[in-house]
Amino acid sequence: MGEKLILVATGVIVLRGMLKGVDVYDAFRAGGRQGMDSGLSLLPALCAMTLMLALVNASGLKDVLAGALAPVMRLINLPEEVTPILLLRPLSGSGSLTALQQIFRQCGVDSRAGRVASVLVGSSETIFYTMTVYLGATDIRKLPWALPVSLVSYLVGAAVCGAIVQ
Numbered sequence: 001m002g003e004k005l006i007l008v009a010t011g012v013i014v015l016r017g018m019l020k021g022v023d024v025y026d027a028f029r030a031g032g033r034q035g036m037d038s039g040l041s042l043l044p045a046l047c048a049m050t051l052m053l054a055l056v057n058a059s060g061l062k063d064v065l066a067g068a069l070a071p072v073m074r075l076i077n078l079p080e081e082v083t084p085i086l087l088l089r090p091l092s093g094s095g096s097l098t099a100l101q102q103i104f105r106q107c108g109v110d111s112r113a114g115r116v117a118s119v120l121v122g123s124s125e126t127i128f129y130t131m132t133v134y135l136g137a138t139d140i141r142k143l144p145w146a147l148p149v150s151l152v153s154y155l156v157g158a159a160v161c162g163a164i165v166q
Contacts, residue, residue, distance in 0.1 A: 038137050045132045053092050062087055077162035079113040081106065085120050086158055090127040090151065097121065116165045123161070124154055 017024040056062055066083040073080050084099040100117050107113040127150045135143060 042133060042136045045136050046129075049091070049128060049132055053095065056091075057095075076159045078158065079107075079116055081113040082117045082120060085117050089121060089124050090154060091129070093126045093129065096126075112166065116161055119161045119165050120158060123157055125150075127151065127154060 014024050017027065062084065065087055066080075069083055069086070070080055073083055073086075078086070081103050085096050085103070088095040088099055100121050103113050103117045109118075127147070131146060131150070135141075135146070
């Protein structure tokens with residue numbers, strides 16, 4: 001069913017373009033070129049972010065931060081096992097999913113840590129990745145409050161998660 005819907009939608013788009021006198025193939029190629037240019041312009045920022053994340057993991061900084069945050073985690077009623085997710089989620093979707101799988105293996109999916117981790121991952125965003133991609137694609141360079149507001153809202157959401165999930 002889905003394949004037929006895609007075929008019909010593509011046919012309608014091509015037919016509409018032809019009826020309006022648009023060279024559909026050239027328009028498709030121009031759009032593809034713009035997409036490639038956007039992807040290439042984002043590549044340096046994505047490489048820098050990936051390198052930073054690899055350095056944080058390889059250096060052991062993640063573990064040091066997790067240990068330092070233990071009192072804060074207790075204060076906001078979050079299990080210490082979810083600290084890696086709290087640290088990784090704003091940076092990396094795949095990193096936070098890996099941490100989620102580790103929590104499931106160690107604590108179980110129905111444990112409080114598993115439930116809290118699931119809510120954190122499901123209700124948050126990879127802030128730095130999203131800002132890199134969307135602000136980079138639109139050439140926005142100065143948006144001074146976007147990052148602080150995003151991080152504060154993430155932390156408030158984590159605290160609410162700690163208060164609600166039992």
